[in-house]
Amino acid sequence: MAQAHHIIIVGGGAAGLELATRLGNKLGKKHLADITLIDSSRTHIWKPLLHEIAAGTLDSSEDELEYLAQARWNHFRYRLGRVVGLDRERKEVLLAPTLSDEGEEIIPERRFGYDTLVFAVGSLSNDFGIPGVQEHCLFLDSTEQAERFQKNLLNSMLRAHTQGRPIKQGQLDVAIVGAGATGVELAAQLHHVTRLVSAYGLDTIDPAEDIRLHVIEAGPNILPALPPRLSNAAMHELHRLGVTVHVNQRVVEIQEDGIVTAAGVTIPAAIKVWAAGIKAPEFLKNIAGLETNRVDQLVVKRNLQCTRDENIFAIGDCAACPMDELGNNVPPRAQAAHQQASTLFKTLARRLKGKPPLDYTYRDFGSLVAMGRYSTVGNLMGGLAGSMMISGFIARFVYLALYKVHQAALYGWPRALLITLLHFLRKGIDPQVKLH
Numbered sequence: 001m002a003q004a005h006h007i008i009i010v011g012g013g014a015a016g017l018e019l020a021t022r023l024g025n026k027l028g029k030k031h032l033a034d035i036t037l038i039d040s041s042r043t044h045i046w047k048p049l050l051h052e053i054a055a056g057t058l059d060s061s062e063d064e065l066e067y068l069a070q071a072r073w074n075h076f077r078y079r080l081g082r083v084v085g086l087d088r089e090r091k092e093v094l095l096a097p098t099l100s101d102e103g104e105e106i107i108p109e110r111r112f113g114y115d116t117l118v119f120a121v122g123s124l125s126n127d128f129g130i131p132g133v134q135e136h137c138l139f140l141d142s143t144e145q146a147e148r149f150q151k152n153l154l155n156s157m158l159r160a161h162t163q164g165r166p167i168k169q170g171q172l173d174v175a176i177v178g179a180g181a182t183g184v185e186l187a188a189q190l191h192h193v194t195r196l197v198s199a200y201g202l203d204t205i206d207p208a209e210d211i212r213l214h215v216i217e218a219g220p221n222i223l224p225a226l227p228p229r230l231s232n233a234a235m236h237e238l239h240r241l242g243v244t245v246h247v248n249q250r251v252v253e254i255q256e257d258g259i260v261t262a263a264g265v266t267i268p269a270a271i272k273v274w275a276a277g278i279k280a281p282e283f284l285k286n287i288a289g290l291e292t293n294r295v296d297q298l299v300v301k302r303n304l305q306c307t308r309d310e311n312i313f314a315i316g317d318c319a320a321c322p323m324d325e326l327g328n329n330v331p332p333r334a335q336a337a338h339q340q341a342s343t344l345f346k347t348l349a350r351r352l353k354g355k356p357p358l359d360y361t362y363r364d365f366g367s368l369v370a371m372g373r374y375s376t377v378g379n380l381m382g383g384l385a386g387s388m389m390i391s392g393f394i395a396r397f398v399y400l401a402l403y404k405v406h407q408a409a410l411y412g413w414p415r416a417l418l419i420t421l422l423h424f425l426r427k428g429i430d431p432q433v434k435l436h
Helices: 014-028 047-055 067-074 143-162 181-199 228-240 334-351 392-411 413-426
Strands: 005-010 033-039 077-080 083-087 092-095 105-107 110-113 116-119 174-177 213-216 244-246 251-255 258-261 266-268 271-274 309-314 366-371 375-380 388-391
Touching (some): 014 033, 014 334, 014 392
Parallel strands (some): 005 116, 033 077, 116 309
Antiparallel strands (some): 092 110, 258 266, 375 388
């Protein structure tokens, strides 16, 4: 009996997990193909929620999904591990040994053979080689990093509350480098959270006087990838919240007690967050001779196939996919990853029948920026109306609906709606902010 076609998906982010789930239910359930998902984490969190975990307004344990359970329910295999190599001749991926927190080997080095390989490993923050970033900045690329930030912030406030002396200038200040969606949303959330934590008993801290929030952007506008109307609305909201926004300030060095810009300005801050720019994980750089660009993304054709190997595909932030005839690539956004997963799902089903892959066409449905409990602003694209700017309750509803679509892709709509109901009920008994 011929062995089933083996599809390996590396990366369990939004795109990779949605693809594995759909392929498992379409092909794995009927034994038309074997589907394997490989990820270095045991659980999945929707990446746009990381700023809420960092702020403490979302407990990751409530919204995370366990890969082993998802695989069991949806007819694919999950393998814990970190891919460190690729053998294209033997069609195998190489996984590094998995170690415990104490350094003990849990799982040895392994190799997995594939017929079709998909990279969906997302992206990381790009430090551009600026001195001090790795040593002094926190990042928000993973759940672990977001939780580390949350604990760092809470510990800093507890220390200040009990130190028995006046709070020094900059002791509780937070500086966020990068005014993209992550940086702007985090700043707005932190305004809310610092006031909540103070209200829960840390009353020696006056958030308005003792905690200054900074957002630093090298360009002339925040949210530079979005329409000016949306950028201006978000800027107005940040100013209203008392967040200091520094535009046209290119960071040249990160020091232990502050941030230095090219204009000679030093912004004091004890807690520094790097949220500027993206790059693909470094292990992809020229991996096994595949074509990559200057930020280590795999270069793919319109059909999401790698340019140098028809058996390897890439989707999401780790893929440099052409968008138009001007040489522009598809932007690294959650909606693009979701769309690419849908297109590749159809392509891989066709591939088993010997049919050619489908081309992917990016569709911009607009952008939304959630600024904590205070506001949500955005624009919707499409149809005869063109671009329509929205804000307030409608924008917040649409923003939450995007997450529900992701949950529905993983669980189905009945379970996604049940999860929403349970989350709503828990809000009445849990603190508004995580306090541990």
